[in-house]
Amino acid sequence: MGSMSEKPKVWNSKWLAGVAGLTLVVGFVIGLNFPGIWREVKPFFGFQKSDALDFASLQEVYDELVYNFDGPLDRQRLLEGAKRGLVEAAGDPYTVFMTAEENRAFQASLSGDVGAGIGVEIGVRDGRVLILRTLPDNPAVRAGVQKFDEIIAVDGESMLGRDADFVAAKVRGAAGSEVKITVLRGERELELTLRRERINNVSATADYQDGVAIIHIYRFDNDTPQLMRAIAEEIRARNIMNIVLDLRGNGGGYVRATQEVAGLWLANQVVLTERTLAGERTLRSIGASQPLAGRQTVILIDGGTASASEILAAALNDHGAARLLGATSFGKGSMQSQVPLRYGGLLKVTTARWLTPGGIDLSKQGITPDIEVEMTADDIHALRDPQLDAALRKF
Numbered sequence: 001m002g003s004m005s006e007k008p009k010v011w012n013s014k015w016l017a018g019v020a021g022l023t024l025v026v027g028f029v030i031g032l033n034f035p036g037i038w039r040e041v042k043p044f045f046g047f048q049k050s051d052a053l054d055f056a057s058l059q060e061v062y063d064e065l066v067y068n069f070d071g072p073l074d075r076q077r078l079l080e081g082a083k084r085g086l087v088e089a090a091g092d093p094y095t096v097f098m099t100a101e102e103n104r105a106f107q108a109s110l111s112g113d114v115g116a117g118i119g120v121e122i123g124v125r126d127g128r129v130l131i132l133r134t135l136p137d138n139p140a141v142r143a144g145v146q147k148f149d150e151i152i153a154v155d156g157e158s159m160l161g162r163d164a165d166f167v168a169a170k171v172r173g174a175a176g177s178e179v180k181i182t183v184l185r186g187e188r189e190l191e192l193t194l195r196r197e198r199i200n201n202v203s204a205t206a207d208y209q210d211g212v213a214i215i216h217i218y219r220f221d222n223d224t225p226q227l228m229r230a231i232a233e234e235i236r237a238r239n240i241m242n243i244v245l246d247l248r249g250n251g252g253g254y255v256r257a258t259q260e261v262a263g264l265w266l267a268n269q270v271v272l273t274e275r276t277l278a279g280e281r282t283l284r285s286i287g288a289s290q291p292l293a294g295r296q297t298v299i300l301i302d303g304g305t306a307s308a309s310e311i312l313a314a315a316l317n318d319h320g321a322a323r324l325l326g327a328t329s330f331g332k333g334s335m336q337s338q339v340p341l342r343y344g345g346l347l348k349v350t351t352a353r354w355l356t357p358g359g360i361d362l363s364k365q366g367i368t369p370d371i372e373v374e375m376t377a378d379d380i381h382a383l384r385d386p387q388l389d390a391a392l393r394k395f
Contacts, residue, residue: 058082083345092350093124094336096163100344105169116175116196120145121218122164123251123304125330129159129167131183132304133218133249135201139194146185146380147249147304153182165348172196186377203253206231212242212395214388217261220253220308225260232264232291242395243297244388245316248326252307255283255335262315263287265297265322271315273355274335285315297322298391301369306330314356314367323394324369326387333362 066073080099087097098106119138120131129151134140151159154170171179173196180193204217204227213235217224235243255272262271262285269285299313299322310329316322335352354362373390 080345087347092334093163094332094334095349096165096347098165098346098348102165102169103344103346105172106165106346106348116177116198117168117172118143118145118179118181118194118196119199119201120171121249121251121304122151122168122171123306123330124164125303127161129162129164130304132251135199135218138199139197143192143194144190145181145183145192145194146377148377148380149183149185149190151181152184152189155180202227204228204231206234208238208240209392211240212244212392213238213240214244214246216246217250217309217312219250220255220257220261220312222254222257224253224257228261228264229291235295236291241295243292243295244300244391245297245322246300246388247305247309247313248300248302248387249304250306250309251304251330252309252332255308255311256286258308258312259283259286262312263290264292265290265295265316266319267293269315269319270357272311272357273359274352275355276352293321296395298394299324300326300387300391301329301367302327302375302387303330305367306332307334310362310367311354311356314358314360314362317367317370318357323371324367325371325391325394326369326373327375328368329362329366331362331364331366333364 062078065078080097084097087095118140119135120140121133121135123130123132131140131145131147131149131151134145134147151167151171153159154167157170159167159170171181173179175196175198177196178193179196180191182189182191184190201218203219203221203224204215206213206215208214213231215228215231217228255274259271262269264287266285267287267290270282271285273280273282297316299316301310301313301324305313305326306329310332313322313324313329317324333354334350335354336348337351339347339349341347356362356367360367371390371394373387375385375387378384379386
């Protein structure tokens with residue numbers, strides 16, 4: 001009986017090992033092909049496929065192009081152009097298609113690892129590709145690039161009608177290489193040649209002037225809450241009660257980072273309402289302690305303050321934790337989700353709209369400051385900052 005009772009155990013162990021191995025193999029295969037498999041199984045989980053498009057007319061255009069065009073054609077470039085055009089036709093400037101190369105650059109930019117470039121942040125306003133901010137001690141500043149210059153060409157290629165991610169990818173490149181950008185400044189067209197450098201691009205910094213902490217948040221990435229909490233603890237250690245929070249030119253970033261930064265001032269307060277096809281939900285400030293609560297805070301905003309930075313400014317203002325000074329913000333009140341595509345491409349698609357705690361739809365109007373102070377082109381050229389000066393006078 002003893003020997004007979006041992007055999008099933010040996011057989012069961014081998015059987016279980018085989019099942020485990022098969023499971024790993026199947027899991028590995030599914031992982032490699034998850035996007036395609038998910039597309040097929042989504043209907044079984046209640047996700048309906050969209051109505052199929054008839055691509056016969058597109059094929060007709062391609063056939064006639066191949067037949068009639070006098071010159072070589074890059075089939076891959078044509079295919080990517082068709083994808084880009086399809087997504088652009090949705091009519092939303094924030095819903096974009098990215099190639100594998102553009103996606104890699106975009107993912108790096110989210111963490112501040114922009115590699116080599118010229119040291120600018122780029123955004124689109126009214127169809128124009130604008131310099132929203134120049135980073136200190138970088139090639140763009142040294143070449144004379146200014147805030148709100150319009151980029152109209154990179155290396156002779158027109159940037160008109162392009163999105164910010166596309167232009168940024170064109171500007172970046174290998175350290176030591178040169179890039180030629182053509183900018184429009186008022187009525188003047190300027191052509192500048194810059195040598196790319198490795199960019200040190202932290203998301204938040206602070207300096208101190210006459211007993212006032214001046215905090216600059218350039219974007220909201222994964223490291224921003226940690227950097228900001230360290231800055232907040234330093235402010236508390238110095239017993240500084242007056243803060244200028246500079247969000248000018250901040251194009252946004254991760255909503256979670258915004259919630260955590262808001263949590264330095266606010267304890268479990270509503271930061272925004274997120275509206276999707278599935279309904280609404282409220283997102284609150286996050287943080288076990290609020291080291292900046294009760295400190296007099298003025299937030300600087302301008303036309304380059306967008307998305308997540310607008311959320312933070314509106315939330316602190318609506319809850320009475322800060323006053324806003326400067327110019328009306330950009331007005332981007334939507335969230336984009338990243339949908340990986342085959343061969344490394346990416347679809348960045350608008351999936352939600354944002355409302356401030358006060359119920360303002362940011363996409364419709366942006367945020368109007370409590371105190372309006374203009375920053376002119378002459379001010380920028382003369383290195384004057386009347387907005388910061390006005391904020392410092394409030395203490």
